[in-house]
Amino acid sequence: MIVREHRGGVALIRLSRPDQRNALTPGAMADLVRAVRETTAGSLVLAGDGPVFCAGFDLKRCAEDAGAMPALLRGLSEAVIALRALPGPVVVAAHGAAIAGGCALLGGADVVVADRGCRLGYPVVRIGVSPAVSAPFLRGAVGDGPARAGMLDPGLVSGDEAARLGLVHELVESPDLVMPRALELAAALAAKPPWAVAATRAWLREIEDAEAGAERGLAASMSLVNGEEERRLLAAAVRRP
């Protein structure tokens, strides 16, 4: 479900499982990590096909297969770290919805484009999962106060509100305008002197040092995996229509 393309100097990675709102399976996550690591273009756009960018992990798979959730959590951490480690900037085209694991991918973005009506958030405590894996990256993106609220409160926010919080940086009026704007921004970033951009990205990564907390975040999320609470709440979530 991971599609790779090149558009000029811009690499484009698309999540493509539109009938499942691009819900991530362990296999897709592993492919995403590989695709990101192999990116050599001046900049990268991460986008999704169909009605939404990404609805998060494939929960049905997680309920059926005890190995899926840990693989997805580890893969998510690796994906965000891989995005941040690229020399070129990353633009995420978050149209329609970016939820749970889908919203967590925003932690690897330099610029996030979304539509005003987009729904974003981490409603995962409701299914017994901790979004701790994303915490080190989210607090850098939006600051400690909003990160705290965003991860503990299972509600979703609109694109407008996400822009106010700093989770989204460019708003467009409708979902179909997200990808063109993201590609435009990525092309402008790819046209900048690559050595200067790479050095600046590396320095920002060094001084922010969100990676230092990545292991602890992952461990906190992993500590709940396949526990009684998670199995019960996950099963209930999958049964809900």
Added chain:
Amino acid sequence: MPGLVQLEVAGRIATLTLHRPEARNALSLDLLADLHARVDELAARADVTVLVVTGAGKAFCAGMDLKAVGSEDGLRHGLHRRLLQSLADFALKLRGLPMVSVARVNGAAIGGGCGLATVCDLAVTHCDSKMGFPEVDLGVCPAVVAPWLVRKIGAGRARRVLLCGGVMSGQRAWELGIVDRVVPTPADLDGAVAEVAGRLATGGPGAVRATKALLNDLDGSLDAATARRGAEVSAGVLETPEAQAMLRARLGGGA
């Protein structure tokens, strides 16, 4: 030779003016040396509780003196390294002052100039001042200013501002949190700065000093190792043949 930096004290409020208007107050080694000297004087002034930092003429500060860093001679003599280290050390010194600092951004504040405004505790400007960090567009790396911008507006916003480069209006800088107050026109600036400085000066000097020291401690402001390493990173990028070629082309010296 008249100083490149003027320091005036009126009551509890001191004003530090970058005074090299013919070069838009660009940061040369001489100007930075004067800045260091004036701020060293200020550090001992227990009677001053507020410092206003501003620029003479139309600009606040156009940033690093590119003529110095873009010449082969300058490079050979390590001028760029001295300049960047001096700026990094000055930022630490300015931030470490016991009084509250207010940047009066009267006009263009570019690159290191915008960095100076960011190091101040507060910044005031008008809607149409030009502010920003176009370093990446010029093929160089804003590593000295990056930690200060991250402290001021957070890592996420700083990342975007620095990677996207360019310049922005004072209004936009206010929206992003780079400045704390914006007034409609340049003519409104003096009134606004006088109001802010006057209010800040009503604070008990001991309370202000203790609060600022704590904030500096909490956000790692006085982390000299990071500040100096920023100068190293920036110098390293400046020395690359790609960056040098771009700077020389821009300065009209031939690539």
